[in-house]
Amino acid sequence: MSAAPERRTDASDRPASDTGLVAELEVERGGFRLDAAVSVGPDEVLAVLGPNGSGKSTLLGAIAGHVPLDRGEVRIGGRLLGGADVREVPLAARRIGLLGQQALLFPHLSALENVAFGPRAQGTGRRESRAEAAAWLDRVGLAGFERRRPAELSGGQQQRVALARTLAAKPAALLLDEPFAALDVEAAAGMRRLVREHRTALGIPMLLVTHDPLDALVLAGRAAILQAGRLVDEGPIARVLGHPRTPFIAALAGVDLVEGVALDEATVRASGGLVLRAAEPAGLVPGARASAVFAPGAVHVAPGAAPARGGDAEANHWSGTVASLEPTGGGVRIVAAEHPGVAVDVPTAAAVALDLEAGAALAFRIEAADVSLRPLD
Structure with missing residues (x-):
């Protein structure tokens, strides 16, 4: 009789601590290694800045569950979502919102149906989902645009719909991957204002990856600097950008x-x-x-x-x-x-x-x- 296969611990079996987002992870991909630990409070925004190739997108991918961990674990609200020695929570059940440079809206759906997609996927009825979607479109300044498809919207309007769609799904954490980089100055300012207005009301941890120190200054209370897969500095925005520790951070801060x-x-x-x-x-x-x-x-x-x-x-x-x-x-x-x-x-x-x-x-x-x-x- 063959031995029974070793049972891997399911993430939901692990004890939980009452925290925001806690990620301690190691990822090796090809010749690149990410070794980082971040902690974000339940109503806090942490800005992660770093040069191209420093591991920012890998960090977000590992937290979201798109990139498997070699070591470490990810917890949100005390809930263990995954790690090197656990059965990871499926992507759809993680309740992590991810907003990037591209809106990635469903091109065949109207703005209303795009935003209603999250609530519908979570089991909410059609009528209630549409009512929630209409309310979110109103909150992001797009009341009256419900029937328009993505091709009929500007880039800034598409990002507003994407933000509404992300928040309508009631995420436990929000990951922002340079969401303002592809927008013009006016549209970017409007998106920053929307995120700032909703961050306190939502009461969820937010991780903002950006190249622009203005994003960090406007939205975040703390900053973490990632270089070559490691965090080289972390602390209050005023200290990290006000008196940089490395030439890269100084160049980023413009000092x-x-x-x-x-x-x-x-x-x-x-x-x-x-x-x-x-x-x-x-x-x-x-x-x-x-x-x-x-x-x-x-x-x-x-x-x-x-x-x-x-x-x-x-x-x-x-x-x-x-x-x-x-x-x-x-x-x-x-x-x-x-x-x-x-x-x-x-x-x-x-x-x-x-x-x-x-x-x-x-x-x-x-x-x-x-x-x-x-x-x-």
């Missing part, structure tokens, strides 16, 4: 990040000789590594070299020769040959007055109040 050694509690000297001082002590330890952050637009620029200040560079003053000039929104970005990691933005009128050209000598200055310092881990 200059300078690393060096602390001279005193409020001063940092970078390897290139740049000395930056903050207005208040930052708890730096002399001789220990520290970083300085400031906005490129906070730097004042004047023609000519900065005046010599004895043997040491004066804090928050430096000079350089123009190595490159790039257009920015409403101005010009300057990079000096002596400090290639520091970008300086000047308005168009100021750029014209400076008569900017490659090789021009410039003096730079920044106020101490515009400099943020932090010890490096």
Whole structure:
């Protein structure tokens, strides 16, 4: 008589804890490995930012159940949905809403029937499902569009229908995969407003994957930075984007990040000789590594070299020769040959007055109040 097959534990058999979304997972696909743990409260939005190929879509796919886990588990509201050693809850029973760049509406169905699809699939009657769908279309500003098919709607209107369809299905968690990326500025602003309006009322955990720091600033309370399959930083938006830990995060946040050694509690000297001082002590330890952050637009620029200040560079003053000039929104970005990691933005009128050209000598200055310092881990 052959041995009975080993019984795998069903997800519903596992004890549950009263939490929002908790995912501790490891996924290996080809030569890529994702090893990440995220936790999102029941009425919280966590923004996940990272470069292309960092594993953001893999993370969402693993939570949604599209990507199998090699190790770890996923729980929502204390309910174990799946893991490496359990029988996973089927996709249709997970109650996870996923909204991506494309609306992916059923082209042959009207807006009303698209939104009613979720309630109908969950066993709600036809009349009640349509009533719920009409109410959701009204909430997203599409009352009167019930009979239109996707081809008769703009891109922004299609995304509104997709959001209504997702929320009408009463998800236990909402995953947002760059849902505003394909929209124009006005439509994207409208979608952000809708998500922001509904996030508190829904009381469900939301995970927002985005390349745009504006999405994180408007919608999320915390941010997690994913690089090469690992979380390299996580915390409040103001700290993660306000004082980045890596050059990638600094570029994403649009600020200059300078690393060096602390001279005193409020001063940092970078390897290139740049000395930056903050207005208040930052708890730096002399001789220990520290970083300085400031906005490129906070730097004042004047023609000519900065005046010599004895043997040491004066804090928050430096000079350089123009190595490159790039257009920015409403101005010009300057990079000096002596400090290639520091970008300086000047308005168009100021750029014209400076008569900017490659090789021009410039003096730079920044106020101490515009400099943020932090010890490096």
